[in-house]
Structure formats: C-alpha cells, structure tokens
Amino acid sequence: xxxxxxxxxxxxxxxxxxxxxxxxxxxxxxxxxxxxxxxxxxxxxxxxxxxxxxxxxxxxxxxxxxxxxxxxxxxxxxxxxxxxxxxxxxxxxxxxxxxxxxxxxxxxxxxxxxxxxxxxxxxxxxxxxxxxxxxxxxxxxxxxxxxxxxxxxxxxxxxxxxxxxxxxxxxxxxxxxxxxxxxxxxxxxxxxxxxxxxxxxxxxxxxxxxxxxxxxxxxxxxxxxxxxxxxxxxxxxxxxxxxxxxxxxxxxxxxxxxxxxxxxxxxxxxxxxxxxxxxxxxxxxxxxxxxxxxxxxxxxxxxxxxxxxxxxxxxxxxxxxxxxxxxxxxxxxxxxxxxxxxxxxxxxxxxxxxxxxxxxxxxxxxxxxxxxxxxxxxxxxxxxxxxxxxxxxxxxxxxxxxxxxxxxxxxxxxxxxxxxxxxxxxxxxxxxxxxxxxxxxxxxxxxxxxxxxxxxxxxxxxxxxxxxxxxxxxxxxxxxxxxxxxxxxxxxxxxxxxxxxxxxxxxxxxxxxxxxxxxxxxxxxxxxxxxxxxxxxxxxxxxxxxxxxxxxxxxxxxxxxxxxxxxxxxxxxxxxxxxxxxxxxxxxxxxxxxxxxxx
Numbered sequence: 001x002x003x004x005x006x007x008x009x010x011x012x013x014x015x016x017x018x019x020x021x022x023x024x025x026x027x028x029x030x031x032x033x034x035x036x037x038x039x040x041x042x043x044x045x046x047x048x049x050x051x052x053x054x055x056x057x058x059x060x061x062x063x064x065x066x067x068x069x070x071x072x073x074x075x076x077x078x079x080x081x082x083x084x085x086x087x088x089x090x091x092x093x094x095x096x097x098x099x100x101x102x103x104x105x106x107x108x109x110x111x112x113x114x115x116x117x118x119x120x121x122x123x124x125x126x127x128x129x130x131x132x133x134x135x136x137x138x139x140x141x142x143x144x145x146x147x148x149x150x151x152x153x154x155x156x157x158x159x160x161x162x163x164x165x166x167x168x169x170x171x172x173x174x175x176x177x178x179x180x181x182x183x184x185x186x187x188x189x190x191x192x193x194x195x196x197x198x199x200x201x202x203x204x205x206x207x208x209x210x211x212x213x214x215x216x217x218x219x220x221x222x223x224x225x226x227x228x229x230x231x232x233x234x235x236x237x238x239x240x241x242x243x244x245x246x247x248x249x250x251x252x253x254x255x256x257x258x259x260x261x262x263x264x265x266x267x268x269x270x271x272x273x274x275x276x277x278x279x280x281x282x283x284x285x286x287x288x289x290x291x292x293x294x295x296x297x298x299x300x301x302x303x304x305x306x307x308x309x310x311x312x313x314x315x316x317x318x319x320x321x322x323x324x325x326x327x328x329x330x331x332x333x334x335x336x337x338x339x340x341x342x343x344x345x346x347x348x349x350x351x352x353x354x355x356x357x358x359x360x361x362x363x364x365x366x367x368x369x370x371x372x373x374x375x376x377x378x379x380x381x382x383x384x385x386x387x388x389x390x391x392x393x394x395x396x397x398x399x400x401x402x403x404x405x406x407x408x409x410x411x412x413x414x415x416x417x418x419x420x421x422x423x424x425x426x427x428x429x430x431x432x433x434x435x436x437x438x439x440x441x442x443x444x445x446x447x448x449x450x451x452x453x454x455x456x457x458x459x460x461x462x463x464x465x466x467x468x469x470x471x472x473x474x475x476x477x478x479x480x481x482x483x484x485x486x487x488x489x490x491x492x493x494x495x496x497x498x499x500x501x502x503x504x505x506x507x508x509x510x511x512x513x514x515x516x517x518x519x520x521x522x523x524x525x526x527x528x529x530x531x532x533x534x535x536x537x538x539x540x541x542x543x544x545x546x547x548x549x550x551x552x553x554x555x556x557x558x559x560x561x562x563x564x565x566x567x568x569x570x571x572x573x574x575x576x577x578x579x580x581x582x583x584x585x586x587x588x589x590x591x592x593x594x595x596x597x598x599x
Contacts, residue, residue, distance in 0.1 A: 006052045006063040007045070007074055007111045008121065010038040011081065011104030015097045031085050031096050038107070039078035047071060050113055059173045062113025068440040069294070073110045073230050075438065076298045077103060079424075080222040080305060087309055087417035088215035095135045099219045102128035106223035110230055114173045115163045118231070122159065122195070126152035129224055132216035133208045141211040147488070148208040151194060155201075159191025178235040189236060196228035196279060197272045199248045203488030206256070206268040210321070214312030217264060221271060221308045226297050229278045233293055238285025246283055247377045249276025254384035259484060261322045263393055264311050267304070270347065270389040273381060274300050280378065281362040284369055287441040292361025294439050299354035299428060303346035306421040307393060310340035313410035313418070314397055320405070323392075328402035336410050337398040339418040346425040348390030349382055349456055354425045356456060357432040357447040364445070383463045390460075391467050538564050 014034040021027035045051070051064035081103040088095060101124060108121035126149060133145035165184035167173055178185045190201075197205045209220050236242060253269035253276075260266045274296070281293030313336050314329065315321045330337040346353040349360070359382065366375040409415070428435050436443045538561055545557040 004044075005041050006108075007038070007042055008063065008104045008108030010034060010041055011100045011107065012124075013104075015100035015104065018097050018100070019093050021093075027093070027096075028089050031089070031100075032082070034100055035078050035082035035085055035103070038081065038103075039075065042071070042074040042078055042107075045071070045074075053113075056116070059116065059167075060114060061117055061173075063108070063117060064111050065113035065175075066111065069230070069234060070110050072294050072298055072438050072440070073226065074107060076301050077107055077110065077223065077226075080301050081219075083302075083305060083417050083420050084215070084218045084222070086420070087218055087312075087414050089413040090411060091213070091215045092135070095132065095213065095216060098128045098131040098135065099216070102132065102219055102223055106227045109227050113175055115166070115175050116173050118175055119156070119160055119163060122191075122227075123156050125224060125227065126156060129220055132220055133212045135213045135216045136211045137213070138211065141213075144208045144211040148204050151201075151204040155191045155194030158187045158194070162187030162189075162191060175231075175234065177237065180236070180239055180241065192228050192231050192235070193245070195224050196232060196275060197225060197249070198245055198279075199252060200487050202249075202272055203486045205272060206265050206486065207488055209268045209271075210262050210264040214316045217312060218305050218308050221267075221304050222301050225271065225275050226301060229275060229282065229293065229297050232279065232282045233290060237282055237290060239283055242279050242283030243371065243374060244283075246276045246279030246281075247374055249273065249279055250381035251276075251377060251384075254381065254388060256484060256486065257384075257388035257392070261324055263321055263323055263326070263397055264308070264315070266388055266393060267307055267311060270307075270385060271304055273385055274304065274347065276381070277359055277362050277378065280374060281365060284362075284365050284371070286365055286369065288361060288368065288443075288445065289365035291436075291439040291441055291443050291445070292358065292365055295358040295361055295435055296355075298435060299346065299358040299425075302421050302424050302428075303343045303354060306339060306343035306418055306425060307347065307389065309414065309418045309421065310336050310343060311393070311397065313414050314407075316414075317407035317410060318405050323396035323400075326397045326403050326405070327400040328398070329405060329407065330398040332406050333398070333409050335415055336418070337394065339415075339422050340394050340398065342422040342425055344390045344394050346429070348386035348460060350390075350460060351448070351453050351456060352426070352429045354428040354435075356429055357435070358428075360447050360452060360456075361445060379459065383459055386460055386463045387467055391464065534564055534568050538568070 011034055014030075014037075018027065018031065021030055045064065045066045047066050047068070049064075049066055050062050051066065053060060053062050053064075055061070081100070084099060084103075085096070088099065105121045105124035105128060109118055109125065112118040112121060130145045130149040130152070133141055133148050135141070136145075162184045163173070165182075166178075166188065169182065169184060178188065180186060180189065194201045194204075205225070209217050212220055232242065250273050253273040257266045257269040257273075260269065278293045278296055278300075281289040281296070311321065313333070314326065317333065318326070318329070320326055342353070346355045349355040363375060363378045363382070366378055410418075432447060436445070541557050541561050541564070545554050545561070548554050548557065
C-alpha cells in the first residue's frame, strides 16, 4: 500500500540486498527502483499526521511526522537519490550500499518526530558518509574520511548530551521548536551546526568532499548539510544568532573559493556559502524567510549536484581536477560543458533558472525585516558566488587555456543524470509555482518583477565585467598548486601536539609514577619488613650524614651505614623475641580499634 512504509525504511533496508545481486543488469535496475519506490511512498503519505509511533522506555518514538516542512525535503531527497543512482550506475556495490544507507538515514532524520530516532539516523548518516569519502580509495581519502568521522562523532556526542539534558529538563523526547534557552539547547545547536558547517566548524566539508569518489561527492553534496538546515528550521526558527552565523557563512567561503585550485574544493566552499543563505532564512524565521529557506534548499540540491556531477565527469575522464591542469575541454565534452553552464547559471541566480526564484526570497525577507546590513551581505555574497561558481568553474574547466587534454564525453548514465538535474534547474526557474505550492506556508511571492530582474541582471553583468577586467589586467589571483590553510589547521596541529604531550612529558610522568607506586614504594616496604630496626637505623644515619658538616662525623656515619648494609637483614631472632613481637601486634590492633571507633 502506498505510504504504508516508514520513509527511511525503503532505502535503508533496500540497501542491504544490493550486495546479493550479482547480475549487473538486475542490480542496476534494483538500485534505480529503490529511490523511485521511496518517492512514490512519500507522495502517498497522509499529510498532517504522525505515523509509525510506539513507546520505548516510556517515551513516544515517531518515525513518520508528515507535515508541510518535512514533505518538501522528503521529495527532494528521494529525487536526488534517484539522480545520484543513475549517475553512479557503473560504480561499485559497496558505494551503492553506502549511498542508499546515507539517503535513507537522511529521510529518517527528516521525518523523525523525536530526538532519539533523530540521533540514531544522524549517526547512521555520519558512518555512511565517511564510507563514501573512503571510497575515493586514496591515502588522502582515507585520512579525510577518518577526520570526517571524528568531527561528526564529536557533533553527535554534543547532540546526545544536549538531548539527555533536555529530556531531564522537560521529561519529553519530542523534537519540536527549542529556541536558545539553556545548556541543552546550545549543545543541540552545536551538534546541528557541525552538520551545517557553521564557521570554524566547517573545515570537514572542503577537507572531505573533494577526496571522495566522483560519484560519492554527488551524494555527499545533498544530504548532510540540507538535513542540518531542516532540523535548524524545525527547532531554531527565529533565533537571531543564526542570522549572524549565516551571514558569516555566505561571506568567508568566497575568499577561499577565489584562491582555491581544486575545482571540487571550490564547489565545497560554494556549498557552505549557499547553506549560509538558508541559515539566514532560518534565523529571520518569518514565513517568507522559511519558505525561501526550503525553496533554496530544494533548488540548491539540484544545481549543486549538477555542478559536482560535471566536475566528477571531468575527473573521471581526465584524472585531473585542478584548474591549473584543465582547460579547453569543451571541444570533446560539449554536453558536460552545457550541463555545467546550466548549473553555474542556476547557482548564480540568472533569471529563468532555479536559483533566481529561491535565493531572492531570503534576500527579500531580510529587506522586509529591515535588516539592512544582512541584506547588503547577501547581495555581496550573490555577486561572489557568481564569480567563483558561475564563472570560475566552467571557465577554468572547459575554456581558459588549452590544456591539450582531449578526453571522451562522459558515459551515457552520467549524461542522463546531469540532463535530469539540468531539466529541473530550468523548469523550476521558468515555472516556480510548482515549487512554491509545496512550501510550508501559503505564499504570494512574485519573483519576476521588472525591478527584481533588472537588479539581478545588473549584479551579474558587473560581476562578469569585474572578472573580465581582472583577468585581462593580470590582477586576478593566479591559480597555483598550493595548500590553503583553513580552520582545520587548528585541530590537525592541536591533535599532533596533544599526542606529542601524551607520548613525551605525560608518558614520562606516568612512567615515574608507575615506578614509584609499583616498584619503589612496595620494594621499600618489603625491605623495611625484613628488618625494620636496621632499616630505620640506616635511614636515620643517612639523613644525619647528609646534614652533618664535620668530615670526621660523616666518615664515622658512612662506616656505620656500610656495616649495617653488609649485615642486612640481621638475624631477626636477635632483635625480635616473641614478647616484643606480641607487644607490637597488640599495639597495632589497639591503634586500629581507636581509628575504627573514633574516626
């Protein structure tokens, strides 16, 4: 029955059967069927209800909260999973399993109505995404995947601690609006913020995404950050702090993207920039802003996946991805070039493309809310993203200087996937009403006004003019083979310093404490127990010798100590008869009784 399966289960449990399908044709058909069934299942969900609810440890677990906010994300996640599946048909089975687990857990997080199931799905996402990074099968991808996993496990730990405190405070695990009202909400915000790539918590994204396989990066660009946008919209809508966090997110990646040589890393910084628009919308929190956030997330998933697919095709066909190594590929990869240009036009907000009708809603919400500085920052960021994603990506990959590379056009399945994404980028831009109809709130927004179109064309024209003049004058930063430092420098170097501290000073202190506690003290006590009188005598005479200033006295004490050590241990019977021994035992028992009764 349509709509009778929990949204996450189609992809999650369907992924487990993929390794058992040895026939390639059957396996490919099954992989394509999974996201189709997922999309049909979500379309059949009854809106406005909570389904698949049961009680666990006295708390209500909800796997199917279907409402106007979760449904648009469910639609686009399933559609993106289908496009990614087509694009990766020639990939390995293990990547398909990880990709479907990744998509299924993202759907689970979107439709979760409680914090417990949300946490579980987020952790599955982290492990599945890390595997997609490792699927790059290079030393760099293994290291980047490990860093990715460690960062997201830390985020998951913050989220878990915040959830525990929240449950202690409220007695409920319901996942609803929170606001910033205490320690629990701040910890939960940090957990969500790591997934959203907040400033200073963002370095995992440009570190890991470019190291994944050509197909893995497409899935990575879809789920983690947009799931974070969804949970922020669900729990922190209207929190002013997010406005400023989003403003920082739309700004600083521009400068990194301009000087970056690796084109997939350029797109990774651009992804942070675009998520910043969504975070600003969540922070503003009005109906127009939240509609703009959801619409921009929907559009962004399609055009960012299209751009990553075009660069993945370039990487697969040439083995290169740096701007310094590419150029002139339009000659032999014309279709990939066209699809890349469509993605670039969409992300830049060119009229008649999807970015134009979604990004403008967030900018308009800032203007209506009289947030003049934020409005200016968003306009500046719009010009910046056109510069580094709208111009730099297609220019250096397909035009620019002639690299001499003459690769074949991308495989058919990749072209089909790019074609589907390009179709939606154009269709949404021309007919925005279909997207607007599934947004959380009723909307009466007209993007194609004369003023808006003219303003956007002016912005694009002058940005293109600035790029052209900078290139012709030689002022534009040259593409260089280099490593750009980012916030990850602190935890990379910090981790090395911490391990050095553990392996050197702390290790020596620990070894000294071990020898003191387990060797010296027990050994000394053992020696003392063999002849207490002689032990006390040797110790006291050693102290007196060290304190004495008379050479004769020191020589005498040295001789006494030497004789005592030569005869150590003495015949215990000589010093210890039965009577003194019994006396000492009685005294020790008496001391024990006094301590026991009075202390």
